[in-house]
Amino acid sequence: MNSWERCDKAGVKKHSKGKPPQLELPDFEAMINTHCSLITTARPFMKSLYRMVAGSGFVVVLADKRGYIMEVLGDADMLQKPLTKYFHHGAAWEEKVAGTNAIGTVLVLQQPFPRWHSVTHLA
Secondary structure, eight states: OHHHHHHHHHTOOTTOOSOOOBOOHHHHHHHHHHTHHHHHHHHHHHHHHHHHHTTTTOEEEEEOTTSBEEEEEEOTTGGGSTTTTTOOTTBBOOHHHHOSOHHHHHHHHTSOOOGGGOHHHHO
């Protein structure tokens, strides 16, 4: 509910279905270069997690502190679903631009998103 209120104040639909903003290539490359060691460290863990959830409808995402996606792993069909079709490299997922979503809410709360409030329950 708090996320919906924040989105309303920002003038964003709480369940925005539009394409979120995306970094231009030079900005995306700069972000990747800045976070290269984090991405390199996280990638094997992300792959391991993805192997455990493959085929289940989950997507594994690594975003920077601004909510821009740096890495994403998911089943090809899952990455075409309405909820996840814009989970791609460089896409912005802050609440104030993308509406209520797990990435944006974690950024605001500055703590892990409670398990019982998964993205699928917000759709």
